[in-house]
Amino acid sequence: MLIAPDILQVRSFGVNFYVIRSGEHLCLFDTGFLRGSDALDRALRSVAWQNLPVRAIILSHGHIDHVWNAGIFYQRYGAEIFADKREAGRLDGEVCGRSIARHLSRAEQALLRKWRKLPLPIAGELRPGEPLKQAPAFRVIPLPGHTAGHIGLWREEDRLLLCADAFASFFMASHYPPACFNEDHDEALRVGSRILGLHPEGLLPNRSSDAPRAS
Numbered sequence: 430m431l432i433a434p435d436i437l438q439v440r441s442f443g444v445n446f447y448v449i450r451s452g453e454h455l456c457l458f459d460t461g462f463l464r465g466s467d468a469l470d471r472a473l474r475s476v477a478w479q480n481l482p483v484r485a486i487i488l489s490h491g492h493i494d495h496v497w498n499a500g501i502f503y504q505r506y507g508a509e510i511f512a513d514k515r516e517a518g519r520l521d522g523e524v525c526g527r528s529i530a531r532h533l534s535r536a537e538q539a540l541l542r543k544w545r546k547l548p549l550p551i552a553g554e555l556r557p558g559e560p561l562k563q564a565p566a567f568r569v570i571p572l573p574g575h576t577a578g579h580i581g582l583w584r585e586e587d588r589l590l591l592c593a594d595a596f597a598s599f600f601m602a603s604h605y606p607p608a609c610f611n612e613d614h615d616e617a618l619r620v621g622s623r624i625l626g627l628h629p630e631g632l633l634p635n636r637s638s639d640a641p642r643a644s
């Protein structure tokens with residue numbers, strides 16, 4: 430679904446990811462989960478972007494439902510993968526978090542090892558505050574709490590934030606992720622307040638039901 434003229438939302442099983450068009454190339458913001466690969470094909474064809482090169486894969490964080498297809502897309506498009514350096518351990522197969530989050534992390538790392546062959550070839554770190562090299566209208570902002578290296582993409586001109594898992598929104602009810610999915614829930618709540626302090630005009634989470642079309 431085209432959210433804005435240059436932002437395409439792709440729905441995989443249980444989670445969305447985004448395609449950003451910058452001039453004549455594309456960047457992916459996350460890679461979705463099961464059936465994400467076919468969903469991306471269909472979404473690109475639906476807006477006739479299928480022949481535009483995908484230059485970069487930006488990972489908001491290392492949870493399984495955001496990185497599941499990263500290796501596939503890396504191979505298919507030759508696109509470089511970027512992430513915050515604080516996600517390096519998780520992306521390298523490390524079990525992270527405490528309590529329930531740690532159990533979930535152990536399970537997802539086992540799945541990724543079996544099916545997706547970690548580690549991913551991370552080409553470079555994202556630098557907080559700096560424009561995204563492959564889509565300069567956006568800059569990287571750190572949104573720690575959900576995970577240590579969780580990031581979003583902020584566009585100043587329309588005050589739009591691709592906020593990944595800082596918030597979720599289903600059936601018009603926006604909320605924080607459940608505490609058990611946050612590595613540091615208190616920090617996630619503080620980050621949520623900081624986001625609202627930016628006075629965003631729009632938030633695009635990775636977990637949401639349909640958003641209204643841009644007019």
Ligand SMILES: [Zn+2]
Pocket residue numbers: 490492575594
């Ligand atoms: Zn997550």
